[in-house]
Amino acid sequence: MNHTWRRTPEIWAFQESRAHYAKMASKGWMLQKRGTKWDRFIRCAPKKLQFWLELTRNNPGGGFFDDPDRIPEEKLALYEECGWKLVAENGGVHIFAAPAGEEIPQPYDIDDPQQDEMVRGLQKFYRSSLIGLLIASPLCLIIAVALMFAPLHKALGGWWWIVFWALVLLESVWNSCYGVIQLRRLRKQLQQGQWPGAKSHHGFKAVRHLLRALSLFALVLGLGLVLVSWRHQQQPLPEQTTLYPMPSEVFEVERTPDEETFLAGMASVKRVNQVSVTYAWPFFKVYEMREAIDEDRMNVYQDVYVLQFEGMAPAIARALMADGTFAAAESYVPVDIPGLDAAWYVPGGMEYVAYRENFVVYGTIAGNIGAGDENLLAMLEATALVWN
Amino acid sequence: MTEAMYYVLLALARPAHGYAMMQQIRVLSNGRVQMGPGTMYGLLTKLQDLGWIVLKAEEGRRKTYALTEDGHTALLAEYERLQCLLRDGAFLKEGVSEQ
Numbered sequence: 001m002n003h004t005w006r007r008t009p010e011i012w013a014f015q016e017s018r019a020h021y022a023k024m025a026s027k028g029w030m031l032q033k034r035g036t037k038w039d040r041f042i043r044c045a046p047k048k049l050q051f052w053l054e055l056t057r058n059n060p061g062g063g064f065f066d067d068p069d070r071i072p073e074e075k076l077a078l079y080e081e082c083g084w085k086l087v088a089e090n091g092g093v094h095i096f097a098a099p100a101g102e103e104i105p106q107p108y109d110i111d112d113p114q115q116d117e118m119v120r121g122l123q124k125f126y127r128s129s130l131i132g133l134l135i136a137s138p139l140c141l142i143i144a145v146a147l148m149f150a151p152l153h154k155a156l157g158g159w160w161w162i163v164f165w166a167l168v169l170l171e172s173v174w175n176s177c178y179g180v181i182q183l184r185r186l187r188k189q190l191q192q193g194q195w196p197g198a199k200s201h202h203g204f205k206a207v208r209h210l211l212r213a214l215s216l217f218a219l220v221l222g223l224g225l226v227l228v229s230w231r232h233q234q235q236p237l238p239e240q241t242t243l244y245p246m247p248s249e250v251f252e253v254e255r256t257p258d259e260e261t262f263l264a265g266m267a268s269v270k271r272v273n274q275v276s277v278t279y280a281w282p283f284f285k286v287y288e289m290r291e292a293i294d295e296d297r298m299n300v301y302q303d304v305y306v307l308q309f310e311g312m313a314p315a316i317a318r319a320l321m322a323d324g325t326f327a328a329a330e331s332y333v334p335v336d337i338p339g340l341d342a343a344w345y346v347p348g349g350m351e352y353v354a355y356r357e358n359f360v361v362y363g364t365i366a367g368n369i370g371a372g373d374e375n376l377l378a379m380l381e382a383t384a385l386v387w388n
Numbered sequence: 389m390t391e392a393m394y395y396v397l398l399a400l401a402r403p404a405h406g407y408a409m410m411q412q413i414r415v416l417s418n419g420r421v422q423m424g425p426g427t428m429y430g431l432l433t434k435l436q437d438l439g440w441i442v443l444k445a446e447e448g449r450r451k452t453y454a455l456t457e458d459g460h461t462a463l464l465a466e467y468e469r470l471q472c473l474l475r476d477g478a479f480l481k482e483g484v485s486e487q
Contacts, residue, residue: 054426074406077449078425081407105410107426109392114430 002043008035011093012122012179012186014053016199021051021095031097034090047099052084052107054094055118079107110193119187126183130176133169140166159280160222167215171208178204225279232277244361245382247291247300251375256292282308284316298367300379307358317342317355320362327351335377339384345376352376356387389466395421396431396441397463403444403454406432435459 006024009017021031026048029041056071071079071094076086083104084096098104108115144162178201240246248255255273275289287304305316321344322329332344332353343354352363361383365375389397399412410423432453435441440459445452455463 072429073449074451075425075429078406078410078429082410082425084425105422105424107424109424109427112392112424112427112430114426 003032004029004041004043005038006041008037008039010175010179010182011055012126012182013201014186016201017053017095018051021097022049022100025049025051025097031088031095034088034093034095036090039088048101049097050100050104052096052098054096054107055122056092056094082107110190115190116187119183119190123180123183123187126176126179130173130180133172133176137169137173140169160218160225164215164218164222167211167218171211171215174204174207174211221281225281229276229278235275235277236273238275242386243287243304243306243359244289244302245379245386247298247379248293250378250382251293251298253293253298283312284308292367298365298375301364301366302379303362305360305362307360310358313341313355313358313360316360317344317353320353320360324351324362325364335380337377337380337384339388340380343380343384345373345380347373350376352380354380354383356384359387389462391421392423392427392431393435394463394466394470395423396428396435397455397459397466400441400453400455400459403452405447405450405452407450409453438462 006020009020024031024041025044026046028044028046030044030047031039031051032042033040054071070089071086079086079096083098083102084107085098086094087097088095096107140162143165182201240249273291275287278286278288280286284305284307287306288301289304290299290301292299303320307313307316318329321332324332327346327349331346331349332351333347335343335345337343337354339356340354341356343352345352350364350366352361354361363376363379363383365372365379395413395417396409398416399409404412406425406428410425410428413421413423432441432451436443436453438458440456440462441453442456443451444454
């Protein structure tokens with residue numbers, strides 16, 4: 001293996017970076033490329049080297065330092081004549097190396113005002129990035145609000161998305177805050193005429209690793225749920241199930257042939273006589289089915305929630321009534337159906353809701369002939385039979 | 389004028405490039421002042437902005453600088469100021485020897 005990669009040290013960690021690169025060189029890994037997140041090292045004979053980080057302006061007009069983005073050739077020549085060789089650069093960060101233990105002058109005197117200017121410039125940069133992050137944080141809130149207006153199963157199934165972005169944001173805020181504090185410390189020590197020692201920053205790294213691990217977990221979990229849901233999307237409707245009644249059996253009519261639904265763009269079930277499954281871990285799993293019967297004169301949609309926690313059923317039922325497509329929550333009338341813990345339907349409307357233990361159903365009957373109260377009640381009774 | 393600026397101007401008694409100036413400063417100060425390349429480059433930029441030194445020649449990446457008249461005047465003024473400081477404090481040593 002001729003190459004290896006290591007995390008790029010934070011930009012504020014001057015002494016730590018110098019010590020890190022020197023340690024890698026002593027182990028036979030020479031810095032080859034400085035990245036934004038990862039540094040690339042190439043295999044070499046173990047060397048005793050010292051390193052220096054030179055920061056220059058990283059964007060025209062808004063930079064920190066006197067120099068333009070690249071180090072001027074004259075300055076580079078001066079460094080080289082003194083024994084400092086430019087080994088890597090990225091943006092405004094230039095890394096020089098020189099043999100350790102030889103009489104090679106440090107690039108800057110400790111009381112050089114340029115050092116203070118550089119640290120002040122970095123402080124300004126970190127503070128402004130912190131402000132940017134604080135401005136960006138309401139984006140998370142916007143996503144959360146957008147999910148609130150999405151169908152219930154999508155809203156609860158998308159929680160990992162909010163958690164993921166919140167963690168990513170939190171990590172950036174943590175990095176910036178810590179950077180501001182460390183730069184203040186660095187400046188203070190430079191003003192006192194001493195180079196700060198290389199600290200390990202274990203606490204900082206531990207928090208950062210934790211936040212990264214959690215965001216990675218949220219991302220993997222979320223993508224896993226999407227993948228699992230995707231694999232179960234658009235299954236053909238079975239002849240019968242223990243989850244919901246088959247409307248064609250309830251009303252004793254023929255199913256119409258499979259075809260794309262007119263709600264294809266919006267609904268999870270894109271074809272008639274299909275069922276899709278959505279996983280909203282750890283809350284529930286949702287089975288959405290649509291059956292078209294009686295030559296498409298009647299369409300029955302059933303969303304069956306299989307809850308992880310039984311106690312959630314009343315709350316989910318109420319949320320579904322509040323979230324209903326065609327009727328307001330107050331239009332639902334309770335009805336006593338043997339075999340169901342609770343049931344409601346909309347008289348003269350198209351919807352019904354019921355639950356038993358950890359099962360909740362939200363059903364809609366639509367089509368040319370309309371729903372009819374007797375059909376809604378028939379579906380509720382059939383649901384009670386299937387669930388028992 | 390800072391100590392570093394003073395030594396850069398001193399090193400430019402004869403036109404020189406940056407690295408030669410760094411070596412000259414070391415000799416002039418008997419090794420006491422060892423200027424780094426970053427500090428030297430920053431000073432060259434600053435002294436040019438002040439109009440105290442000027443670019444005289446360019447040879448590849450090396451640039452040779454020379455003192456301007458203003459630079460010479462500033463250097464002399466600083467030298468005299470430093471002499472004044474020494475004179476004013478001379479009694480310290482005299483006082484010690486009298487005691």
